[in-house]
Amino acid sequence: MSLFTLGIARGLLGQVLGMVIGMLLTCAVRILLGWEAWAAEPAWTVGAVCSIIGFLLGVGSLDDWLKWTKGIPTPLHHGPPVDKPAWTRYFSVDYNHKVIGVQYTVWGILLLMVGGTVAMIFRTELARSGLQFLGLDLYNSFIGMHGMIMIFAILLGVGGMANYLVPLMIGAEDMAFPRLNALGFWFNVPGSVLLLLSLFVGGWDAGWTAYPPLSARGPIGYQLFFLGVFAIGLSSIVGSLNLLVTLLRMRPEGMSLFRMPIFCWAVFATSLIQLTATQLIGTSFLMVSVQRALGMGFFDPRGILGEVSPMVGGGDPVLFQHLFWFYSHPAVYIFVLPGLGIVSELLPVFSRKPLFGYKWIALSSMAIAIVGFLVWGHHMFVSGYNDILRIPFMYATLLVAIPTGVKFFSWLGTIWGGKVHFDTPMLFVLGAISVFLIGGLTGPILATVPTDFPLHDSYFVVGHFHATMFGGFVFPFFAALYYWFPKVTGRMYNETLGKIHFFIMTPAFWVQTLGQMGVGVMGMRRRIADYDPTLGAGQIESWQLAVTIAGFAIAFGVMLMLWNFFQNAEVGAAAGDNPWRSRSPEWQIPSPVPEHSFPAPLHVVGEPYDYGLADAGYVTTASTGDD
Template sequence: MRVLKLGLVRGLLGGIMGWLFGFALVIGARLALGLPAKWNPNLVADTSTVWRFLATAFAPYEPAMVVGAIFFAIGFMIGVGAVTDWLKWARGIETPFHHGARIPGTPEWARYFNVDYSHKVIGVQYGITGILLLGVGGTLAMIFRLQLAQPELNFVQPDAFNTMISAHGMIMIGAILLGVGAMSNYLVPLMIGANDMAFPRLNAFAFWINVPGALLLSSAMFIGGWNTGWTGYPPLSSQAPLGVQYFFLGVFFIGLSSILGSLNVIVTTITMRSPGMSLFRMPIFVWAAFATSIIQLTATQLIGLSFLMVLMQRIMGMGFFDPGGPVWYEVDKWVGGGNPILFQHLFWFYSHPAVYVFILPGLGIISELLPVFSRKPLFGYKWVAMSSMAIALVGFLVWAHHMFVSGMSNFLRVPFMMSTLLVAVPTGVKFFSWLGTLWGGRIEYKTPMLFALGAISVFLIGGLTGPPLGTVATDMNLTDTYFVVGHFHATMFGGFVFPFFAALYYWFPKATGRMYNERLGQLHFWLMTPAFWVMSLGQIFVGTHGMRRRIASYEFELGIGDAQMMVTIAGFVIFTSVLIMLANLFVLSWRAQRAGANPWRSRGLEWQVPSPMPEMTYATTPIVVGEPYDYGKPGSTYVQFAPAPLAPALGAGVTGGD
C-alpha cells in the first residue's frame, strides 16, 4: 500500500470515512428516536438518469448531508495528517521543528502531496491548487459562454446555466484566494529574510483545509446544483436545491483557510523581519500582503456567519431571513420577523472588502516589478505603502453600495456613495506611482514586465467603470446588467490574473532554477491582452445595450448578438493563451536552460541566494542596510549578509527589540 504514503490519498479516504460517519450518526439518531429517516417523505429519487438520480437522491436527507460534509472535512484533515502534531501536543508529546521533509526519506515530489511545513512547498501547493480551480472555473465559463454566443440558443438548460454561473463565480473566488495565498506564503518570508512563516503547522493546516473546501464546492454541482449566483441571497438560497448547502460549507472551509493564513502572514511580518528591515524598508508586496491580511483576518468571519445563518434556517427552521407573519413592529408573538436585507449587510461587509483581498496583492506585484524592469526607484514608496493600507481601511466602509436598489434605507445611499468614490483616491496614488516609475526609465519588455503593463491597462478599464457603478444615479440604471460583469472582470483580471501571471513568470526561475521560454511568454501576452480588451469592452457594451446578468438567453431584438459572439471568441482566446502558459512553465521548462541566481538584476533579498533556493533560504542572516528600490543609484545597497549565523542575543540586539 505505497499509495497510502501520500497524504492526499489518506486524506480522501479519511474524508469519505468521516462523511459516512457523520451521515450515519444523524440518520442513526433519528431512527433511534423512532423518527423516519427522511425529513421530507414526499421527496423521491428520480432514477431516469445518473445525473437526475444524484440531483434528487440526497435531497430528503439534508441535515445528515450537512453533518456528513462537516465530518468529511474533519476526517480529511486527520487523514492527511495536518493535525497530527497538535494531537501530540494535547497528549504532552513535544515535536521539535526541523526544516526539510517532515517524514525523513520522502522523495522531493511526494512532499507536495503530503503535509509539509516548508513555506515554499506550501506556497507551491497553494499555487497549483489555485491554477487547478482556475481551470475548473474557466471551463465552466467556456461552456456557458457558448450558450450566450448567440441570442435564444438552447445549448445549456436554464437550471444548469444557473448552477454553472454560480459555480464559476465562487470557484473563481476560491481560485483567487488560493492564488493570493500562494503569493503571500511563498514570497512574504523570502522578502523579509525569514526562513519560514511564524506558524508552519498552522500554515499547513490553512492550506489543506482548502482541499475539502474545494471538493465540497465542486461537488455541489452534482447533488442538485444551486441557482442563486455566487452571492447566495435569501430568500432564493433558503429554498434552492441541496447543492447550496455544499456551496456554503465549501466557502466556509475556504474562508477558514483565509483567516488562519492571514493571521500567519501578519504575525510573520511583525515578528520575523531581518535585522535592519524597518517597516518602511519592507518590499512593497509585503505591505500589500499585510493590508490584505488585515481584511481577510477580520471580515471573512461575516461571510461565514451569513452563510451559516442561511444554512441553519434551512435545516433548523431558524427564521433569520424569513419575514413570515406580520411585519416586525407589529409582532406580539414569536412568528416571522426575519429580514433578507440583514443577510446582504453581513454578506457584503465581507464580500466588498474581499475584492480588495483579490486585487491588493496583485497591485503590490505591479509596484514590485516596475522598478526592476525600468531600472528606476519606485516613485513615492511611502505613499504606495500607505495607499494599500488606506484601501484596506476605506474598503470596510463601502459595502452598502452593492445594495443601492435592494430596498435598504434610502438615507444610507449618499454616505455610501461618497465613501465608495473615496476609494479612487488611494487607487489613484498607485496609478501615479506606476506612471512616475515608468517615466524616463530604461524599460526592458520581458514577459513579467509585459504582464505588469497589461495589468495596468486592464485595471484602468476596471477602475474607470467603477465610479458609474458607485454613483447612485447611474447605478440605478446599470445595476444587474452586463456592465457590472464587465467592470468586475476587468478589475479581477487587472488586479489579480495579470499580476499573478506576471509573478509566475517572474519568480519561476527563482523557484525552479530554470528559465521559461521567452517567446512563448510573449505569445501568451499578445494573445491574452488584446483578447481581454475585446472581452471586457464587449461586456460593457452589451451591458449598456440591455443585456442583463444571470440570464440564460436574450432576445434577437436587443441587437447584441455580434458583440456577444466577439466576447465568446475572446474568452476562448484567453483560455487558449493560458494553456500556452501552462505548457511553457510546467512542461517545456524542464528542458530549458538554467537561470542564474539573479536573472532580473533585482535588489530583493531572495535574489541574492542561489536558484533554486536551498531548504533554509537564509543560512546566514541577511542584514538590511538601505532602501529597497534604489535602482540606478550608484553605490546604494539594500542587503548584506552576516558572516555567520546570528546568535539569538545578537539578533535581538540588531532588530532593536521590535
C-alpha cells in the first residue's frame, strides 16, 4: 500500500502542485502584460487560491460533483473502502457522518495542541519581564496565531460534535447532503496548512483581528492568513447549511422541534449564525486582500481630492471593524452555544432528573443567537465611531445576560434535588458552569461603557475571554469527549485518570483566568511582548509566573486526557451500549455505532428528558427485521 492511497496525502500533494501552478500562472500573466515576471505577493496569493483547489481535487472531495457535470451517476458508497484497509477511510474522503465527525474532532484536537503549544511558548516569554527568547515580530505573529488556530480548533470541535451527534440524536440515517458534509471537513485541511505556512512568509503581526491599516501593509503572510480563514469560513457555511436542512427535514415522525434532544437546539441556533455571519469576516478580509493586491482603497483613508477636501474618496478603517465584528462577535456564540447545549444535555443524565425548563433553554439559545447579531459595536467603544452608537450597543450587550441567566437557572433547577453522579463527564460539566460563571460575570463590566474604557485592550479582556471560551467550549467539549468516547469506540476510558485530569485542570484554569484579569487591572496591555516589572506594586511578575505555571498545568491535563483516550480506544474495558443510562436515541443502538446507525425508523413516544419518571419512554427503535 503506497502512501498515496490515503486521500490526505494526495490532497497535500495536490496542494503543493496547485501552489506551483498558481505561481507559474501569475508569472505567465505578468509576462503577457509586459511586467516583471516575479512578484512575491501576487504569486503567493494566486498560488494559495490554487492550492486550496489543488487539495480538494487531490483528496477527491470534488470527484462526484465533477461526475455530475458530465451526467455520470454517483451512487453513495457505504462502509470502509473496498480494496484498502478499513482505517484508511479516516484519512480519505468518506461520506458517513460518523467518520466525518471523528475527522473533524481529531483535526480539531490536533489544532488545539498546535495552538496550545504556541501559547505555551509566548506564555513562557511573559513569565518574566524583559525579552528572553522571542523577537517582537515573532511574538506578535504567535499571539495572532494562537488566536486564529484556536478559533479553527473550536470550529472544528463544534463541527465534530454536531456532525457525529445530530443525525444520531434525531434518528436520521446520515446528514442531508453527505458529499457537502465531506467537503465541509476537507476545506479545513488546506486552510490550516495555509495558516501555518503564513509564518514562513513573514507571518502577520496585527493579531487575529488583522485590523487595517497595519494588515494592509504587513508582510505577505497576511494573504495566506486571509485565504486560510476563507477556507475555514466556507467549511462553516456549508456545514451549517447541511445541519439546518438535516434538522428541519430529517426528523422522524413525532419528533416535533420541542421534542428534539436539547443539543440539537444549540446546533440549530449556532448554524443560523454560522450560515449568515461568516460571510462578513470573509468579505472584510477579502477587501483587505484586494486592497493589498489591486490597490482598491476600501480602508485607505487617503482621499482623492487632495488639498481641496482631503477626506473625500478616502476609505475608512473603522468600516473594517464594523464588518469584521459583525461576524466575530456572533462567532463567540458559535463557539459557546454548542458547549452550553452539551451542559444542558448531560446534566439530566447525571442528575437523573428531567431537564428544568426545556422550552426556555431551547428558546434562550435562539435568543442569544439573535441578540448576538446586535452587539458587535461593544468591541469598538474606543475605535472613534460615533459616540451615540455606544449606548444602544451597551444595552444590547447587557441584554445577552438574560437568556444566559435563563440557562444558568435552568441548570441549577436540573441539579437541584437530583441524584447526582460525579463521573468525569459530569465533573467537566460542573467545571464548565463554574468557569462560564466567571466569564459571564466579568462580561457586563466590559459591556458597560465607563468601565470598559480603562479596561479596554488590557489583559482583563484576555482573562474574560478565556473564561467564556473554556466555560463555553473547552470544558463542555472535554465533557462530550469523555461522555461519547464509549459510544464512538465501544470502550471505557480510565475513570481515575479522567478525574485527575479534571482536578488538575479546573483549579489551574481558575488561577489562569483570575491571574490574567489581575495583571490586566495592574495595567498589563494585551498583545504586548514586554511589561514593566514595577506594575501592581512590583507584584506583576509573580502573577505572570502563576499564570504561566497554570497554563502548563492545563496543557499537562490535556495530554493526560489524550493519553487516556489513546490507551483505551482499542483495549479498554467494554463499555456496553448505554453506560450512562441515557434516554437519547444514540444510546439505544450498539456501541460502536454500526455503519447504518438505526435498523428501522425511530418512533418518538414521549418527552426526551423524563429521567426518574416510571414508564416514560422517549424513542423506540422497533425493528421490523432480525437486526
